[in-house]
Every structure is written in structure tokens, then in C-alpha cells.
Amino acid sequence: DIQMTQSPSSLSASVGDRVTIACRASQNVNFHLNWYQQKPGKAPKFLIYAGSTLQSGVPSRFSGSGSGTDFTLTISSLQPEDFATYYCQQSLTTPYTFGQGTQLEI
């Protein structure tokens, strides 16, 4: 299985901050990397696919980059509704695997 490792596991930030979350794959996944946002008690919400393409309706303050084994999710100016847990997921091959999550706290 491809292991996905996110860093940091948790992050404290303030409204207006720029934050970056890293995701590393245990082997090359090319551009097959997706990002999700999850709020407590809710299902994950699909944010970004193919490493850097925003899903329709996702605010432009979210961006993704990277390829191969190293990827990042950046939120350019945090809004109150952005405080949540973020997950990366590789879609190169089954079993699809997720990172352990990064909890973004105020």
C-alpha cells in the first residue's frame, strides 16, 4: 500500500493567516493526489484533485501544488469557516489511501 504522511498533525493559526499543509507519499503518485476538508460530525468535502485543480465551488484562497511524492495544500487567507481537518488521498492505485489528517485550529 502507498503510505500518505501529512505534516503537521495539527496547526494553530488566525483568521487572515496563510497556512500550508504538507503531504508526502511513500512512492511516486505522479499527480494523483486529492485533498479533502472535514468538519466535526460531517463527511469530508472534496476540495482539490490532480494535485492542484480546484473542485467547482471551492474558494480560490485554496490551492494545491506538487507532484511525485511531495504535495502541499495552501490556504492564502484563512477564513473562520476554514478551521477544520484536512486530508490528502492518493488515487494512483488501489487500495486508495489517506493521510492521517491535519487539524487546523484557531
Added chain:
Amino acid sequence: QVQLQESGPGLVKPSETLSLTCTVSNESVSDYYWSWIRQTPGKGLEWIGYVYHSGATDYSPSLKSRVTLSIDRSKNQVSLNLNSVTTADTAVYFCARRRVVPAAFDVWGQGTMVTVSS
């Protein structure tokens, strides 16, 4: 817009079979791949498998011997059966629509909590 709703028992006894149904609204199950994903505090998000309307399936190797996914086109539903459950199968279970390309989960159900306990 597409909506997914999981349903099934919230409590299952050890060694028995966990059975869940995902009802899909405003979309035909014949048009996409459908996955089940579970979430636990300890293991995080874990992909269980997917099923396609053709009947094609793919399962996580760690669960393959115990899991069956199926589609009922007449009811527009996707089902999960996980047999010989243990307490380690206690989790929130989500159904999700998987895009063909890329293999991303773009629509999720709200999830249903299943506890395995005697």
C-alpha cells in the same frame, strides 16, 4: 444535486455481518463508481472498496476476505456487507461517489456510526 444516504443497524454483534445500504438520489448508480470508506479515531479514513454498475469490484486487501459490495439498479442503491465483524470494525461508515478520472471521492453521504459490541 446528488445525495447519498447511508442506512443500517447502528449496533452489530461480534462475529455477525454488518450490512449497510446507500441510497443514491438525483443520479443513476449506473453512471459512476461507488465506494465505501470508514473512519475511526485510531486509523483515520480507510477505503473499503468500490463497485461499478457492471458488477466490477475492487476491495482493500485488508478487508477483501470479509467484504462484499453490490449495486441494486432497480432501487438505485449500493450495499456493503462485512462479515465476521470484531470490535475493530466499529467506525463511521461513509458511502461516496468516485469519479472515473481522477479516482477522487466528490460526493459523500453523511455517514453512519456502526458499533460492534455484544
